[in-house]
Amino acid sequence: MTNNELSRQVAGISQLSLAAALDQSVDCVKVIGLDGAVTYVNPNGLCAMEIDTPSDVLGKRWDTLWPEEGRPHxxxxxxxxxxGGVSRFRAHCPTAKGNSRWWDVSVSALRDDTGKLISYLAVSRDVTDAELSRQVLETATRELHHRLRNTYTMISSLIRGFARGxxxxxxxxxQMAERLIAMGRAQALFTSLEVPCSLVELIDALVLPFGSAFCPVATDKVRDMPIARALADTIALVVGELAVNSSKHGAIAHGGAITLSSEDQxxxxxxxxxxxxxRPVQATSRDGGQGLNLINRIVRLREGAIDLDWQPDGLTARLRFKGGVAA
Incomplete structure (x- = not known):
């Protein structure tokens, strides 16, 4: 359904019924004039923003009610x-009484029967608890990665110490110390749940530590592109599992070569x-083996697809993730 079709349906509803529906919404619903001024706020919106009376906001420019950093949104x-689109963003805006709040906001157009733009509809939902939980998780994740990198460094030092002489x-x-340090660098890529990760940096960090003269690991035609954190985690798990499988049964364990490539289709x-x-492939599956089953589950959860093409002397695995390139 287009915005114009929706507008015509809304126009067929009595003003009284429409006002009642908006008043019952748990979200903060606002109508913004073409001059940017607030012309309507539903009662629950006033409550959520801790606004005492409608006159405190009606007639005021909506952007002036936001902190400076939120106004570009x-x-x-x-x-x-x-x-003709719908804008969505998450931003911080304190209430009228100064209490900190985070909001998921959508902005869309309201048009008359001729399609002429007459105002904007802005809907804000209080997501403070979810945002604070996300920030706590991100902080804990950064601390975990920091400790993990320190652990890699400590183990590297111990290995070198025991081997001295x-x-x-x-x-x-x-060689082992270099691998551990490289794995630590891979962890360092995941510093934020929001910031996209470089695919080239991710793949290099994941696979190059396993390379050796016995089994060279190369990246060929890996196109750099930004990918979202959630997808980066999935790629790390899948490529890591392929590397572990190779270190047990394939080229990393018995010699050979591995090449990775990527493209944006x-x-x-x-x-x-x-x-x-x-060494020729001994089996494409084994009783009790969980690795390839794990890969399939991980890929499906990300709405992706994986094709495993077994050859007498190895494996070609193709991963596809729809819409994986971050904006």
């Missing part, structure tokens, strides 16, 4: 609505893992 929302073990310890991310092992 308002201007962008009006522009999107004028173009033995030329053979010292070389092995150096109409907004979908396609990642290809191509592995050739010096």
């Amino acid at each position: 308002i201007a962008s929302g009006f522009a999107t609505a004028q173009a 033995d030329a053979h073990n010292d070389a092995f310890a150096g 109409d907004g979908d991310i396609v990642i290809t893992w191509h592995e050739v092992s010096n």
Whole structure:
């Protein structure tokens, strides 16, 4: 249904019924004039914003009720609505009494029967609890990653210390330390739940630590693109599981080569893992094996697809995630 069709349906509802529906909404519903001034606020909106009387906001520019950092969202929302779209954003705005609140906001156009823009509809939902929980989780995640990187560093130091004085073990310890440090760098990419991650940096951090002269690991034609944090986590889990499987049964364990590539196909991310092992493939599944089942479950949860093409000497796995490229 288009905005114009919706507007015509709304026009068929009596003003009394429409006002009653808006008054019952648990969200903060506002009608904003073309000059940016507030012309209507529902009662629950007044309550949510801790506004004593409608006259405190009616006739005032909506953007002036927001902190300076939130006002660009308002201007962008009006522009999107004028173009026929619906703008959505999350921003911080204290109540009239100064209490901190976070809001999920949508801005859309209200048009008359001829399609002429007559005002804007702004709907705000209090998401303070969810936003604070997200911030707590993000802070805890950063602390966990920090501690994990410290653990990698400590283990690297211990390995080097135990191997000191033995030329053979010292070389092995150096290789292991480099892998641990690289894994720590991979963790450092995940510093925020919101900020997109570079696909090139992610793949390099995930697979290059496993490379060696015995089994080179290379990235070929990996197109750099921003990907959302949730998808980055999924890619890390899947590629990590493929690497673990190879370190047990494939090229990393028995020699060979691994190549990764990626491309953007109409907004979908396609990642290809191509592995050739010096030892022929013994089995494509095994009793009690959970690795490939785990990969399939992880990919399905992200509404993705995976194709496993087993060859006598290795595996080609193709991952596709719809709409994976971050805006």
